[in-house]
Amino acid sequence: GAVVSQHPSRVICKSGTSVKIECRSLDFQATTMFWYRQFPKQSLMLMATSNEGSKATYEQGVEKDKFLINHASLTLSTLTVTSAHPEDSSFYICSARLLAGGRNEQFFGPGTRLTVL
């Protein structure tokens, strides 16, 4: 299957600081990427849809000014958690949509565990 990477895999930061998480599709181009968060023992909750070359689409209840998304190229989307607080501590996972050659699949990155102190 296609490979999606995330960086960093773990990050610990102080309350009030900003953290950037990168999501890259390594062997395919993705016009659409998705950002999810997952709390312990819970399922994935979609936060936003990242569209290359245009603004991200946020799910209801997700603050766009707090979770900044940039999809600058067909292989890279970034999520910046601004002014992070302890309640933002979570597991953030991105996925990239592969739409080519008759395939329509989503591949997920390994996740980034954010801990805000």
Next chain:
Amino acid sequence: SQELEQSPQSLIVQEGKNLTINCTSSKTLYGLYWYKQKYGEGLIFLMMLQKGGEEKSHEKITAKLDEKKQQSSLHITASQPSHAGIYLCGADRGGGSNYKLTFGKGTLLTVNP
């Protein structure tokens, strides 16, 4: 919004046994994805089903989508400890939604050697 119910929530089986995980939707599924997740890690794509009655297999894992496209099952034959993990079904909300996925709460599978 589309709700996905997975059952059972957790499952403990002895190595070598067969098992089935179910995923039921309140609405017609345009696409149904099965993923496996180890705790604290990303999701591993298993299979995607789109057509009513479709069935796909990979190694010892078989996934089916019913004719009405509202229920899917994941069957593991002769389970092994390597099958342990969280199995998630995800539903494609349809082309107009830009292929966003809604996930079930997952099924935690433990395989005892």
